[in-house]
Structures are given as C-alpha cells and as structure tokens.
Amino acid sequence: MLDTSARLLRLLSLLQAHRDWSGADLAERLGVTPRTVRRDVERLRELGYPVNASPGTGGGYQLGAGAELPPLLLDDDEAVAVAVGLRTAAGNGIEGIGESSVRALAKLQQVLPDRLRRRVGALNAFTVPMLRGPGTSAVDPAVLTELATACRDGEGLRFAYRDHAGAVGGRRVEPHRLVCTERRWYLVAWDVDRADWRTFRVDRITPTPPHGPRFAPRTPPADDLAAYVSRGVSSRVYAASAVLRLLVPREEAARLVSPSSGALEAVDDHSCLLRTGAASLDVLVLHVALIGVDFEVVEPVELTEHVRVLRDRLSRSLR
Numbered sequence: 001m002l003d004t005s006a007r008l009l010r011l012l013s014l015l016q017a018h019r020d021w022s023g024a025d026l027a028e029r030l031g032v033t034p035r036t037v038r039r040d041v042e043r044l045r046e047l048g049y050p051v052n053a054s055p056g057t058g059g060g061y062q063l064g065a066g067a068e069l070p071p072l073l074l075d076d077d078e079a080v081a082v083a084v085g086l087r088t089a090a091g092n093g094i095e096g097i098g099e100s101s102v103r104a105l106a107k108l109q110q111v112l113p114d115r116l117r118r119r120v121g122a123l124n125a126f127t128v129p130m131l132r133g134p135g136t137s138a139v140d141p142a143v144l145t146e147l148a149t150a151c152r153d154g155e156g157l158r159f160a161y162r163d164h165a166g167a168v169g170g171r172r173v174e175p176h177r178l179v180c181t182e183r184r185w186y187l188v189a190w191d192v193d194r195a196d197w198r199t200f201r202v203d204r205i206t207p208t209p210p211h212g213p214r215f216a217p218r219t220p221p222a223d224d225l226a227a228y229v230s231r232g233v234s235s236r237v238y239a240a241s242a243v244l245r246l247l248v249p250r251e252e253a254a255r256l257v258s259p260s261s262g263a264l265e266a267v268d269d270h271s272c273l274l275r276t277g278a279a280s281l282d283v284l285v286l287h288v289a290l291i292g293v294d295f296e297v298v299e300p301v302e303l304t305e306h307v308r309v310l311r312d313r314l315s316r317s318l319r
Contacts, residue, residue: 007032011040012049015063022060037061079116083108139185139203144178146207147187151175156212157189162204170208173198174215179229184260186229190218197221199232230259231275238277240284243298246291247271256291273298281306 007030014021014029023034030037041051041061050064086108150157154174161171173189180186185202197220222228246253250264250272257264262276274295278284285306288295297303 008040020060020062154214156215158208158211160206160208176220177225179225188225199229227263230263233260239279240281241277242284242303244274244288245271245296245298246274247294285310
C-alpha cells in the first residue's frame with residue numbers, strides 16, 4: 001500500500017486526469033477503503049486543493065476551482081505568468097511543446113481561482129502576437145483547452161465547423177487527439193453522424209456546448225496520428241495527388257518538406273517516398289521541383305508528361 005504522501009499525490013493525479021470519480025472507484029485505484037479516501041480528500045482540502053463532493057449513489061468527487069494555490073508553490077503573479085506562457089506556447093504551435101502546453105494549461109485552469117482567470121483572460125484578449133509565419137492560422141487557446149479537456153475526459157463534443165468552401169454545419173464527434181504542425185492545429189475525432197474518423201482544423205471549430213455524453217475510447221485510425229494527419233492534409237484533400245521518390249535520405253527530406261505539404265516514408269539510406277497533392281498536376285510539378293532535390297515519379301504515370309512539358313518550357317526560356 002502506498003504511504004500517505006504518495007497516496008495523496010496519486011489521488012490528486014487521478015482527480016486531475018478525470019472530471020469526476022466515485023468514492024468506490026478511487027478506493028479501488030488506490031487500494032484503500034472508501035473511508036480512507038474520504039480522509040485523504042479532507043487532507044487535500046486542508047492543503048488548499050478544492051475537492052467538491054456530491055452525495056448519493058450517483059455522487060462522486062471533482063477537482064474544482066480554488067481560492068489559493070499553496071500546493072503549487074506559486075503566488076498569484078507566478079500563476080498568471082505560467083498560464084500566459086502556456087497560452088502563448090499553445091497558440092503559436094512551438095515545436096515539441098504545443099500539445100504539452102495545452103494539457104498543462106487544462107490542468108492549471110482547474111485550480112485557478114476566478115480572480116486569476118480574469119487576469120489571464122484580460123492579458124490574452126488584449127495581447128496581439130506578431131511572431132506568426134505566413135499561412136499560420138489563428139487559434140483561440142481557450143478552444144484548444146476545451147478540446148484537450150474533452151479528449152482527456154472522453155466527453156462528446158458539439159461544434160459548428162466551417163469547411164474549406166466557407167459553409168458552416170454542426171458536428172457531433174468523439175474527440176481523440178490534437179495534432180499540431182508548424183502552421184495549424186488539427187483535431188482527430190470520430191464523427192458520430194458520418195460513422196467514420198475525420199480530421200478537423202481547429203481554427204474552423206466553434207464549440208457549441210453543452211457537450212457529452214461520455215464515450216468509450218475507440219481504436220484510433222492509425223498508430224502514428226501525426227503521419228495520418230499529414231497524409232490527409234497534404235494529399236487527400238487535393239484534386240491531384242502523387243507519389244514520388246526523392247533521391248535523398250528521409251532525414252534530409254524532412255528538413256525541406258513540412259508535414260502539412262507532404263508525408264515522407266523511408267525507402268533506404270539514400271531515398272524516400274513523398275506523398276503529396278496540389279490543385280493540379282502542373283502545380284504539383286512546380287511544388288516538387290521547388291523542393292530542390294532529384295526525384296522520380298512513382299505515380300500517377302501522367303505526371304511524367306507534365307514534368308516533360310515544364311522541362312521543355314524552361315529550356316526554351318534559356319535560348
């Protein structure tokens with residue numbers, strides 16, 4: 001059995017990882033009696049963690065918003081600084097820490113008191129980020145946090161979604177994961193009405209609560225969700241798609257091809273496959289040529305003729 005300190009940390013972790021727990025479930029997870037759970041909850045409250053309890057057979061425990069943050073060892077200004085830093089990292093898609101920032105922000109906001117939430121909200125509302133690359137989509141960090149929380153809690157989502165043509169429609173989904181590229185955020189979710197997996201651009205999502213109900217997690221559409229989203233946004237959505245063999249190692253190609261413009265697959269130590277798409281085969285030829293490496297056409301065979309046409313046109317321009 002865990003000692004008291006370790007058990008309190010485990011209890012706090014469980015409360016942060018799920019929206020609500022029954023006393024029996026917590027007792028089973030911790031290997032203690034329900035009476036011990038009640039004592040541990042009281043101890044967390046004494047430490048400043050706001051744990052709400054609802055009575056009855058359907059009752060349980062929830063981690064609520066508190067009035068102070070002594071267990072985090074943060075004063076008010078430090079708590080605001082951490083929240084704003086996490087929002088900045090999440091909203092700008094900083095490589096390697098974007099999704100972690102969203103998860104951490106979701107946990108922190110559970111214990112931020114109202115007065116600090118207002119301060120963080122004011123800073124967020126009246127701060128204009130300037131470091132945003134061409135084509136980068138503006139994403140509301142509050143929406144990211146809401147989506148991340150729904151993924152964590154296994155809670156159904158309802159939202160209005162604007163497609164690439166600008167049409168807006170309602171969606172009901174079972175959210176699975178958020179995926180971040182250097183330019184955009186995507187939500188991978190099971191579309192309830194279409195009975196299939198879908199990828200949604202987060203900047204086109206407007207949540208429409210109430211959300212729910214809870215759902216049992218499904219087997220994801222791929223083991224590598226980053227590659228799954230990359231294939232979807234770089235080829236499947238375009239009118240023309242192709243597979244090409246780049247005559248450089250995959251590691252070198254990855255420095256030249258972003259995940260949103262193509263999916264790479266190693267062939268050997270000297271080459272890799274690129275799956276990509278564009279509005280037309282002519283545009284696709286230009287896109288591949290601008291990568292700046294030698295390549296071979298794998299499919300479709302018609303792409304080879306478009307390469308010849310571009311070659312002849314460029315040759316004539318040099319006469």
